[in-house]
Amino acid sequence: MQPDSEGFLYPSINETDCIGCRLCERICHELHPYEERKPLNVYAAFNKDEGIRMNSSSGGIFYLLAEKTISEGGVVFGARFDNEWQVELGYSETMEDVIPFMGSKYVQARTGAIYKEAEAFLKQGRKVLFSASPCQIAGLLHYLRKEYENLTTIDFVCHGAPSPKVWQRYLDEVATSGKKAINDIKFRNKSDGWKRFNFILSYEAENNSYSLCSCHQQNHYMRAFLSNLILRPSCHNCQAKQGRSHSDITIADFWGINNEMPEMDDDKGTSLVLVNTERGCQALDWSKVTSKESSIEAASKYNAGLSSLTQPHPRRSEFFINLDTAECIAELINKSLRPTFRRRIRITLGRYKKRIKERLEILMMGFNKEELTPLQTHQNSQTEQLSSISPKAAVSGITFRNKQIGWKTYRMEIRIGR
Numbered sequence: 001m002q003p004d005s006e007g008f009l010y011p012s013i014n015e016t017d018c019i020g021c022r023l024c025e026r027i028c029h030e031l032h033p034y035e036e037r038k039p040l041n042v043y044a045a046f047n048k049d050e051g052i053r054m055n056s057s058s059g060g061i062f063y064l065l066a067e068k069t070i071s072e073g074g075v076v077f078g079a080r081f082d083n084e085w086q087v088e089l090g091y092s093e094t095m096e097d098v099i100p101f102m103g104s105k106y107v108q109a110r111t112g113a114i115y116k117e118a119e120a121f122l123k124q125g126r127k128v129l130f131s132a133s134p135c136q137i138a139g140l141l142h143y144l145r146k147e148y149e150n151l152t153t154i155d156f157v158c159h160g161a162p163s164p165k166v167w168q169r170y171l172d173e174v175a176t177s178g179k180k181a182i183n184d185i186k187f188r189n190k191s192d193g194w195k196r197f198n199f200i201l202s203y204e205a206e207n208n209s210y211s212l213c214s215c216h217q218q219n220h221y222m223r224a225f226l227s228n229l230i231l232r233p234s235c236h237n238c239q240a241k242q243g244r245s246h247s248d249i250t251i252a253d254f255w256g257i258n259n260e261m262p263e264m265d266d267d268k269g270t271s272l273v274l275v276n277t278e279r280g281c282q283a284l285d286w287s288k289v290t291s292k293e294s295s296i297e298a299a300s301k302y303n304a305g306l307s308s309l310t311q312p313h314p315r316r317s318e319f320f321i322n323l324d325t326a327e328c329i330a331e332l333i334n335k336s337l338r339p340t341f342r343r344r345i346r347i348t349l350g351r352y353k354k355r356i357k358e359r360l361e362i363l364m365m366g367f368n369k370e371e372l373t374p375l376q377t378h379q380n381s382q383t384e385q386l387s388s389i390s391p392k393a394a395v396s397g398i399t400f401r402n403k404q405i406g407w408k409t410y411r412m413e414i415r416i417g418r
């Protein structure tokens with residue numbers, strides 16, 4: 001696997017070793033995607049253990065699945081940080097080693113030789129729980145080329161996979177400068193709530209411990225991720241999401257739960273759980289979960305990743321062209337995310353659209369006679385008429401707030417004669 005200029009890994013064939021069997025092409029999930037599958041059941045759910053939940057990105061459902069697998073002598077595969085704080089897929093045979101898999105890491109995870117390792121455990125008859133992104137699950141299933149009764153797969157509703165190179169540049173700038181040693185990174189710290197989650201990077205410098213903490217809406221890296229500036233190109237045409245990974249369970253954040261089922265929201269994290277197969281249903285210890293049945297329609301209202309593909313940011317290409325020469329990644333992100341002149345005009349127009357409409361209506365009243373009622377026509381010439389007739393005799397009624405053209409643009413109306 002070789003990185004391209006944007007930092008994403010792609011397969012590269014060593015022509016001298018290649019025997020030309022074309023198996024790699026025949027099992028490529030990108031070339032042969034699975035058909036779409038609808039979930040059997042949809043739930044809003046969270047782990048009853050609050051501590052686990054607070055250390056997970058949403059409702060702590062992954063941990064429960066892992067716990068059951070380990071207690072049955074199985075092996076859990078997931079994503080963790082490596083020594084350089086890049087993200088890789090790995091496996092664990094104990095709950096202690098499952099902990100580094102907890103929490104979302106918004107960087108594309110390296111697969112390495114992980115499919116081969118999973119296959120070896122499966123062939124030994126060990127239970128395997130494999131948790132990864134939809135494309136990695138589709139990749140594993142295509143690689144295995146046969147059904148294993150002892151394999152359970154989990155994926156998540158995926159916004160897209162950000163570039164490891166951009167992540168490295170961000171780390172170099174924010175953390176490594178000034179000889180800081182990183183201790184921990186949390187993309188989804190919930191101390192200010194699940195919905196207002198924070199990005200936290202803890203480090204040591206000059207024998208003291210520090211934490212860099214910012215709300216996800218303010219953190220440069222998170223803004224770049226959520227604005228689709230730094231995602232892998234294939235994410236914008238993903239062949240594995242929306243039920244096409246063929247995972248047994250799909251987990252996600254149940255955004256909008258406060259509107260759909262307020263009783264399931266305490267701002268500590270509620271998961272959306274899509275049970276795609278019977279095996280997926282059995283993989284979870286439901287006695288440890290608080291859950292309520294929901295529907296894909298209810299969940300899709302607030303989670304765009306469920307029903308649509310992420311569109312690249314208009315300045316995505318420009319951003320990557322400038323990445324190597326940019327002196328400061330934070331500045332490049334800021335510059336790239338600044339709205340274009342056209343967009344600024346559109347935002348401003350949108351903001352003033354209502355006010356402009358009201359103003360236009362008032363102006364039209366004076367000029368477009370065809371649309372005026374007889375009463376309005378009369379009013380246009382009333383000033384002169386009023387002064388020329390005896391008020392007391394002529395006025396038949398006064399309304400201070402006539403709402404004929406709207407409550408906000410009310411007019412004073414003086415009726416003359418009968």
Ligand SMILES: Cc1cc2nc3c(=O)[nH]c(=O)nc-3n(C[C@H](O)[C@H](O)[C@H](O)COP(=O)(O)OP(=O)(O)OC[C@H]3O[C@@H](n4cnc5c(N)ncnc54)[C@H](O)[C@@H]3O)c2cc1C
Pocket residue numbers: 055056057058059060061062063077078079080087101102103104105106107108109131132133156157158159160161162251252253254271303305
């Ligand atoms: C890149 C990315 C994009 C996501 N996009 C969305 C989205 O648009 N909408 C949404 O509702 N949810 C999204 N999620 C999922 C969400 O953030 C939670 O991970 C999910 O709800 C599970 O939460 P949990 O509390 O059950 O478990 P957690 O403990 O948070 O589960 C973490 C699980 O995710 C896996 N994981 C973490 N990082 C990665 C990674 N880089 N690559 C592969 N696997 C990883 C771990 O192996 C572990 O199994 C995304 C996650 C990632 C990693």
